[in-house]
Amino acid sequence: MEMMGMAMSPAMSSATAAAASEDEGDLRRGPWTVEEDMLLVDYIANHGEGRWNSLARCAGLRRTGKSCRLRWLNYLRPDVRRGNITADEQLLILDLHSRWGNRWSKIAQYLPGRTDNEIKNYWRTRVQKHAKQLRCDVNSKEFRDVVRHVWMPRLVERIQADAAAAGEVAAPAPVSAAATRSMSSPAGAMYLHHQQIPLAAGAMVVAPAASSEAYHHHGGGDTSCSEPSQAAVTMSPDDASSTLRSSAAAAAAEDEVIHGDVLSGSWSELLATTTTTIAATGGRDGAATAGLPDFDELGDFEDNLWSLEDIWLHQQC
DNA sequence: AATTATGACAACCGCCACAAC
C-alpha cells in the first residue's frame, strides 16, 4: 500500500501511459513517469509553483497545467502524507464531514499533509462501504446517526485505548491531556483538544490565524466560503497542530451557528456520554457492555454485518 | 493455476469563480 507511493508506480505504468497519450496531440495523459516527476520537482524547486500552464511548458512537460498541479499537490509535494488514515484522522474526517458534507478541500485543511483527494477516496472506499453494508444511504439520517453515535464513539474509545496502551494514561478516563498528547497525528490531537472545548464555546473560541475569518455557510447550498490562510496548509505539523486546533474550535463554533438544533446534541455531549460510559463500565470493554457494536478501525468493521435494527437495538439496551 | 471481484489509489473531467485584459 505504501508502495504505491514509491517510484515503482510511475515506472511500471510508463508503457500504458505512453500508449494512452502519445497520439493525443503532444499532450501526455495517464500515470506519470519517474522522469516527468523529476522534471516537475526540479522545476518547482528552482522556480516555485503556480502559473501551471506556463510551468508545464517551461519545465518541458507535455502535460496540462492542471495535470502538473494535481500531481504536485497530491503526490510530489514534500509534506504530503500517504498511507494509513489513523483513527484520530478518521474521527476528524467523520466529524467534519458531518458538518460540511463533501467539501473535501475544506476538510483537508484540518488534516495536515492529507489531500482532499485522499480524504475523498477514504470516504468513498471506506465510509460508503459501511453504509452499503448497513443497507442505507450514506447521506441518510440513519447512517449519520450510526456514524455519530456508534462509529465515532468507538473511534474515541480506540484512540484512548491506544493512548493507554502506550502507557500515557493510567486509567480509563474521559479524554485527557495525556491522551491528546499521544494522538498519532496533529489532526488527532487537535480533534481531541477540540472535544475538550465546552461547546457552549462559541463564546470561547480562540480566533486563530488560520480561521479568524468567518466561514459563510449558506444553508444547504454549497456556495464557497472564504479560504483559510494558506499557513494552515503549508506550515510545519507542529505549528499546524496548535493553529489547526484553534481552527477546529472555530469550526465547532461555526457548527453551532450553522446547524443549531438540527443536529441534536453536540460532539462534546456525545463524547461525554461515551467516555462516561466507558469509565463507568471499566474501560475497553465498557462500550461493548454498553451495547455498542464492535466498530474497529479500518477493516474490522467489515466483519460485523450489523443491520440498522441491530444497532438501534444495541443502543437502546 | 487461472479467472474474477474487490479495494485502494491516482488521474482526469467538467464546472465554477475570479482576475486580467
Added chain:
DNA sequence: CGTTGTGGCGGTTGTCATAAT
C-alpha cells in the same frame, strides 16, 4: 461590459494489486 486564462473543487473513471473463487 464581455472574453480569456487560470486555478480550485467535487465527481467520476482508470489502473493496479490483492483476495476470493
